[in-house]
Amino acid sequence: MEILAFGVQVDEKPLLEKAFRGRHALRCLDVFLTEDTAPLAAGHEAVSTSVNAVLDRGVLRILAAGGTRLIAQRSTGFNNIDLEEAERLGLTVARVSHYSPYSVAEFAWTLATAVNRRIVRASHRTRDFDFRLDGLMGRDLRGRTVGVLGTGKIGEAFTRIAHGFGMRLLGWDAVENPACAALGMTYAEKERLFAEADLISLHVPLLPATRHLVDAAALRAMKDDAILVNTSRGGLVDTDALVAELRAGRFTGVGLDVYEAEAGLFFLDKSLEAVEDDTLARLVTFPQVLVTSHQAYYTVDAVGQIIDATLRNVLDFTAGRHSENVLIPREPSGRSAHPQA
Known part of the structure; x- marks a missing residue:
């Protein structure tokens, strides 16, 4: 499976590529996920997004229509994602529940x-x-x-x-x-x-x-x-x-x-x-x-942990496993997996 990663920073790219090497193919883009760039994901079962991506109803529908089934966000926050629409479309959405x-x-x-x-x-x-x-x-x-x-x-x-x-x-x-x-x-x-x-x-x-x-x-x-x-x-x-x-x-x-x-x-x-x-x-x-431009998290330690968690989210998805990082679908108990930051 090839993962399409949006909004990848220059310093982040080699760390992402190293983590995914030998596990899944990875294609990195420096553009952010928006309604204009969402068609680029066509044919990719999984996409990875940054905190400033726009995952509203329109973007999610484009992704789903193009065959995307997993959205692995490389951040803790998820206020930029329309979770109700993602659930309606049958998408799996995961985030990074914690890092340094x-x-x-x-x-x-x-x-x-x-x-x-x-x-x-x-x-x-x-x-x-x-x-x-x-x-x-x-x-x-x-x-x-x-x-x-x-x-x-x-x-x-x-x-x-x-x-x-x-x-x-x-x-x-x-x-x-x-x-x-x-x-x-x-x-x-x-x-x-x-x-x-x-x-x-x-x-x-x-x-x-x-x-x-x-x-x-x-x-x-x-x-x-x-x-x-x-x-x-x-x-x-x-x-x-x-x-x-x-x-x-x-x-x-x-x-x-x-x-x-x-x-x-x-x-x-x-x-x-x-x-x-x-x-x-x-x-x-x-x-x-x-x-400053949203750089508080931007240390080699934190970014490394974010990438490791993103890789685990992809591996869990392919193996059919559910973790605390999964926001959609909801847990088997019916509770949404939204632990507090």
């Missing part, structure tokens, strides 16, 4: 410390031989309050680093994590967390209930000098509301590795094109904002 939580947690801290200590601005200055310190003053993190929304594997890893900084720990989640509580975390309502935290980091999946979790009201409740970091999903933050608060001169720093309208932008070179997204164009102009 340290990759994302460490990058979240990279963003937090970078905006706190004005690292990007300082780097730009010194490249121009401007060695002034004006506007580069940051804050000690020790003794300040960190608010962690979502304390699963990644949130726990982030919390352990915060504990190492000597910060006061506030958490919010549907289920408390005993490991975080053991570190001294106090669980609170999100309204209290927004109001008290000096640094807020998001580590929850994007679901209907969490879309715009950080909305205009939450942003208004935050301290004027708060730092906000999002390495989870762009849709967790109401970006227009965030821009409005930034225009009012609020927040010490904002670090975003994700953006709610990133599909069709992130992972692509748009440097020679006119910027059509006015919100993003405005966002990146603020000196206290740092935007």
Whole structure:
């Protein structure tokens, strides 16, 4: 069986090819799966997709009509997939249920410390031989309050680093994590967390209930000098509301590795094109904002684990096995295999 992999990054391609060598044929494409590129999958029983693929009703119907039976997504999130339509079409959909939580947690801290200590601005200055310190003053993190929304594997890893900084720990989640509580975390309502935290980091999946979790009201409740970091999903933050608060001169720093309208932008070179997204164009102009292109997961360790899990998903499919990674079809008990991130 030949697998067609969409949206393969340059660094990712040799790792994918090495993993599948001697097991299944693999063809890698750098284009992302959309309604325009979906016909390329005709004749391929299995396709592998990236997190920014568009797997809506139209795309899924094209894939199914072309003979595709398996979609193996190389990510944990699956909010980009119409699972109801996939189930109706008889498609099997699998994702990567987990990978190195340290990759994302460490990058979240990279963003937090970078905006706190004005690292990007300082780097730009010194490249121009401007060695002034004006506007580069940051804050000690020790003794300040960190608010962690979502304390699963990644949130726990982030919390352990915060504990190492000597910060006061506030958490919010549907289920408390005993490991975080053991570190001294106090669980609170999100309204209290927004109001008290000096640094807020998001580590929850994007679901209907969490879309715009950080909305205009939450942003208004935050301290004027708060730092906000999002390495989870762009849709967790109401970006227009965030821009409005930034225009009012609020927040010490904002670090975003994700953006709610990133599909069709992130992972692509748009440097020679006119910027059509006015919100993003405005966002990146603020000196206290740092935007990266969904790279928090992008370590050799995490990507290797993602590829290994993707290979297992393909092997399980060909062997007729069901695992925690399978979203569709549902488990024999009738429950959908949607473990929390």
